[in-house]
Amino acid sequence: MSTEHKNLTQTRLLKIRVPWMGYNLNHRRGSSVPQFCNSPTVIVMVGLPARGKTYISKKLTRYLNWIGVPTKVFNVGQYRREAVKTYKNFEFFKPDNEEAMRIRKACASAALKDVAAYFTKEHGHVAVFDATNTTRERRAVINSFAKEKGYKVFFVESICDDPDIITENIKQVKFGSPDYIDRDIEEAMTDFIQRIECYKASYTSIDDERDRKLSYIKIFDVGSRFLVNRVQDHIQSRIVYYLMNIHVTPRTIYLSRHGESELNLLGRIGGDSGLSPRGLKFADALAKFIRGQNIKDLKVWTSHMKRTIQTAEALGVQYEQWKALNEIDAGVCEELTYEEIQENFPDEFAMRDQEKYRYRYPKGESYEDLVHRLEPVIMELERQENVLVICHQAIMRCLLSYFLDKPADELPYVRCPLHTVLKLTPVAYGCKVESFFLNIEAVNTHRERPGNVSISRKTEEALLTVPDHN
Amino acid sequence: MRGSCHPNNPRDRTVCMTNCPTLIVTVGLPARGKTYISKKLTRYLNWIGVPTKEFNVGDYRRECLKIYKSFEFFRPDNEEGVKIRRQCAMSALNDVRQYLSVEGGQVAVFDATNTTRDRRGTIMKFAEQNGFKVFFVESVCEDPEVIAQNIVQVKLGNPDYMNCSSEEAIEDFMERVKCYETSYQPLDEDLDSDMSYIKIMDVGRRYLVNRVVDHIQSRIVYYLMNIHITPRSIYLCRHGESDLNIKGRIGGDSGLSSRGKEFAKHLRSYLEEQKIKDLKIWTSQMKRTIQTAECLGIPYEQWKSLNEIDAGVCEEMMYEEIQQHFPLEFALRDQDKYRYRYPKGESYEDLVQRLEPVIMELERQENVLVICHQAVMRCLLAYFLDKTSHELPYLKCPLHTVLKLTPVAYGCKVESVYLGVESVNTHRDRPENVNVQRSTEDALQTVPAHL
Numbered sequence: 001m002s003t004e005h006k007n008l009t010q011t012r013l014l015k016i017r018v019p020w021m022g023y024n025l026n027h028r029r030g031s032s033v034p035q036f037c038n039s040p041t042v043i044v045m046v047g048l049p050a051r052g053k054t055y056i057s058k059k060l061t062r063y064l065n066w067i068g069v070p071t072k073v074f075n076v077g078q079y080r081r082e083a084v085k086t087y088k089n090f091e092f093f094k095p096d097n098e099e100a101m102r103i104r105k106a107c108a109s110a111a112l113k114d115v116a117a118y119f120t121k122e123h124g125h126v127a128v129f130d131a132t133n134t135t136r137e138r139r140a141v142i143n144s145f146a147k148e149k150g151y152k153v154f155f156v157e158s159i160c161d162d163p164d165i166i167t168e169n170i171k172q173v174k175f176g177s178p179d180y181i182d183r184d185i186e187e188a189m190t191d192f193i194q195r196i197e198c199y200k201a202s203y204t205s206i207d208d209e210r211d212r213k214l215s216y217i218k219i220f221d222v223g224s225r226f227l228v229n230r231v232q233d234h235i236q237s238r239i240v241y242y243l244m245n246i247h248v249t250p251r252t253i254y255l256s257r258h259g260e261s262e263l264n265l266l267g268r269i270g271g272d273s274g275l276s277p278r279g280l281k282f283a284d285a286l287a288k289f290i291r292g293q294n295i296k297d298l299k300v301w302t303s304h305m306k307r308t309i310q311t312a313e314a315l316g317v318q319y320e321q322w323k324a325l326n327e328i329d330a331g332v333c334e335e336l337t338y339e340e341i342q343e344n345f346p347d348e349f350a351m352r353d354q355e356k357y358r359y360r361y362p363k364g365e366s367y368e369d370l371v372h373r374l375e376p377v378i379m380e381l382e383r384q385e386n387v388l389v390i391c392h393q394a395i396m397r398c399l400l401s402y403f404l405d406k407p408a409d410e411l412p413y414v415r416c417p418l419h420t421v422l423k424l425t426p427v428a429y430g431c432k433v434e435s436f437f438l439n440i441e442a443v444n445t446h447r448e449r450p451g452n453v454s455i456s457r458k459t460e461e462a463l464l465t466v467p468d469h470n
Numbered sequence: 471m472r473g474s475c476h477p478n479n480p481r482d483r484t485v486c487m488t489n490c491p492t493l494i495v496t497v498g499l500p501a502r503g504k505t506y507i508s509k510k511l512t513r514y515l516n517w518i519g520v521p522t523k524e525f526n527v528g529d530y531r532r533e534c535l536k537i538y539k540s541f542e543f544f545r546p547d548n549e550e551g552v553k554i555r556r557q558c559a560m561s562a563l564n565d566v567r568q569y570l571s572v573e574g575g576q577v578a579v580f581d582a583t584n585t586t587r588d589r590r591g592t593i594m595k596f597a598e599q600n601g602f603k604v605f606f607v608e609s610v611c612e613d614p615e616v617i618a619q620n621i622v623q624v625k626l627g628n629p630d631y632m633n634c635s636s637e638e639a640i641e642d643f644m645e646r647v648k649c650y651e652t653s654y655q656p657l658d659e660d661l662d663s664d665m666s667y668i669k670i671m672d673v674g675r676r677y678l679v680n681r682v683v684d685h686i687q688s689r690i691v692y693y694l695m696n697i698h699i700t701p702r703s704i705y706l707c708r709h710g711e712s713d714l715n716i717k718g719r720i721g722g723d724s725g726l727s728s729r730g731k732e733f734a735k736h737l738r739s740y741l742e743e744q745k746i747k748d749l750k751i752w753t754s755q756m757k758r759t760i761q762t763a764e765c766l767g768i769p770y771e772q773w774k775s776l777n778e779i780d781a782g783v784c785e786e787m788m789y790e791e792i793q794q795h796f797p798l799e800f801a802l803r804d805q806d807k808y809r810y811r812y813p814k815g816e817s818y819e820d821l822v823q824r825l826e827p828v829i830m831e832l833e834r835q836e837n838v839l840v841i842c843h844q845a846v847m848r849c850l851l852a853y854f855l856d857k858t859s860h861e862l863p864y865l866k867c868p869l870h871t872v873l874k875l876t877p878v879a880y881g882c883k884v885e886s887v888y889l890g891v892e893s894v895n896t897h898r899d900r901p902e903n904v905n906v907q908r909s910t911e912d913a914l915q916t917v918p919a920h921l
Binding site for chain 1: 659663675676677678679680681682684685688691692695696725755756757760761764772774820823824831834
């Protein structure tokens with residue numbers, strides 16, 4: 001081992017220090033936190049139809065991708081729809097329908113094959129295998145498949161016998177399914193219930209005795225009770241924590257930025273200025289809007305920065321401050337205009353345009369860092385019911401991307417204009433968004449990615465997309 | 471603490487964890503790890519800023535009884551014994567009420583066997599009368615090896631068995647356990663389906679979690695699901711001496727001095743001697759910790775969360791300069807070093823919040839070496855050694871010294887290993903005069919020597 005100390009260089013984009021030869025550093029994605037996934041993980045859903053498996057699959061996938069763990073859902077029902085084209089009725093699912101059984105088995109195999117391809121060719125880390133997987137036999141097949149390839153397996157079983165919940169599920173997501181597109185509601189309901197019956201006879205829940213060597217979580221009655229067995233690693237622990245915090249109680253999340261600030265008017269980024277006169281007007285308008293919404297038990301959260309607190313003060317209700325909601329730290333660029341950044345740090349400015357998600361300001365943060373520090377906020381938002389979050393442009397982009405499943409390359413360019421409240425309501429497998437501009441003019445602070453992101457670009461090209469300011 | 475609703479208190483940071491106080495109630499036969507869990511959970515909750523206290527009914531019994539004779543005391547037909555034990559439980563509950571309702575505590579951990587439904591019913595009534603939420607933590611374990619190990623680790627050193635030989639103690643203790651076994655009614659999925667609880671089975675292999683109702687219970691469950699008792703060691707040290715250290719400047723992102731580089735080599739030798747199985751190494755994203763790790767020849771991971779405290783406007787200043795430019799800030803910091811936040815920077819309190827995921831992952835891991843910074847190391851050490859927020863910012867974490875922490879019994883054994891390479895001292899004690907009007911000499915009295 002050489003006794004010479006290797007010089008460290010700092011990567012220009014992420015500001016990560018690597019030795020010149022760079023081999024002692026574990027390769028990982030994400031600059032804020034170490035990588036925790038060693039072997040790929042297959043999450044296997046288990047449960048009768050209409051138990052929330054697809055809901056959980058999609059939500060979990062969205063969460064894992066947002067925190068930087070490449071995850072993909074493989075819904076076997078979709079493979080079946082591909083193979084069979086037209087769904088006639090529940091008879092397809094009868095256990096004695098040999099032809100159908102063959103097709104369904106083939107679909108499961110095709111999906112597993114795609115899982116393997118996702119891991120090896122697409123560098124995925126987690127695959128969510130979304131199907132009923134209600135027999136021990138089917139689960140054993142998946143387990144062998146995973147073992148053979150060196151994947152970890154974690155089962156997520158959803159058990160629920162509450163007829164109200166099941167009916168609500170069916171209404172929310174089955175009626176819109178391609179399977180029932182040309183049916184009327186009663187027909188669809190009757191058929192679907194028959195479908196569930198087809199599975200019931202052969203359904204064997206994960207057995208706490210016989211399956212005690214497996215890693216799994218059983219979710220009872222939409223989260224009222226959980227059984228967790230043999231959590232193997234960090235990612236499984238995070239998944240369990242997440243699943244234990246989400247709920248399906250209807251509620252609304254409101255996202256808004258602070259009112260227009262003095263620095264906003266001057267086209268300066270960051271800092272900790274107070275509201276401009278129009279910003280103060282917005283705060284009053286926000287109060288009025290919120291009162292008009294008649295929200296039950298609304299929680300209000302702000303950052304620790306003056307402009308969000310001033311905005312919240314106008315609401316006349318209690319609010320909580322989170323340091324984690326503070327705007328992105330622009331380091332050496334704090335309080336500069338884009339023109340000044342171009343003048344003083346043209347290379348940094350260009351690199352930021354090249355990869356805005358990962359780019360870290362010198363002595364500052366990146367969007368990727370933001371996601372890491374917002375994770376506890378998201379977790380708590382999942383636990384809560386009605387919440388209004390008054391935050392900042394970059395923060396709001398991160399939060400919105402979580403709710404609307406925006407990938408990392410879109411996140412930094414999501415539009416979050418001042419004086420506009422976004423109302424998010426969970427519905428079916430996603431989120432309904434309503435945008436309310438509260439009719440108080442404000443500067444535009446959104447800077448699009450310019451055409452030329454090369455370090456050698458001219459000043460005019462760099463400043464092409466800078467919004468107007470004083 | 472409820473988060474601030476008024477701008478007068480801009481420094482209050484936390485989200486309100488719970489509205490009403492929470493009573494955590496342990497359940498389980500003797501030697502199932504209840505006290506281990508109680509103490510560890512209490513330590514964790516206090517560290518993250520939730521005032522928590524444990525109430526061990528066995529301690530109350532020892533107070534009352536003074537001398538422990540034998541397991542006969544615990545026989546279910548020993549009326550006198552039963553009476554005394556019930557009184558002790560009531561006495562403890564009274565103190566719980568005092569702590570939660572009067573002294574501003576937020577969580578109380580009621581550590582006793584609580585093995586009968588009847589006893590648990592009494593506690594729940596008590597909680598309801600006082601407006602406390604109840605969360606049960608039951609530990610179920612039938613593995614004889616684990617139980618034997620428990621007994622050896624914590625019972626033999628217990629005041630009850632001070633004057634017995636090991637064999638006598640073990641024999642008596644096993645009889646004691648039997649006294650409880652016949653009347654033990656574990657939490658039942660059906661009968662107790664309305665209660666909030668976690669049942670820990672076989673030291674964490676399996677968990678049953680029922681009706682988690684709020685944030686603090688969710689955090690408690692997450693924590694309990696991440697801790698383990700596999701023997702391992704955690705090594706904490708700072709980066710080698712840096713160029714800014716030598717100049718007496720705080721913060722910044724400088725490289726190692728030549729003595730710092732020397733330390734890194736010594737660290738490598740030390741680790742080789744220790745022969746640690748599967749050692750993980752973590753550093754911050756600052757040059758000085760990475761340079762230190764580079765010499766070790768082992769793959770390491772970088773955590774931004776391990777970066778040194780951000781001193782904001784005071785970054786890279788000497789204490790003399792801080793006193794010169796920001797004498798008010800300097801005094802405020804000395805008045806409340808834990809909560810004080812540098813302008814445009816951080817406080818120790820902020821550090822704890824950003825280090826919580828590091829602690830959680832440290833709990834999950836086995837052998838780890840964390841190469842970090844003075845303030846960060848103080849926070850981590852305070853977690854492991856249960857130091858209060860007053861003590862935390864003044865913990866001594868000198869350069870070139872490795873702290874080896876090994877969990878033992880209910881706490882942590884610490885071995886301090888100075889690796890024999892000279893360095894500056896960077897520890898500044900709290901000066902006597904913390905008044906904002908103090909003189910410069912008073913302010914700079916405890917500044918360590920530097921170039």
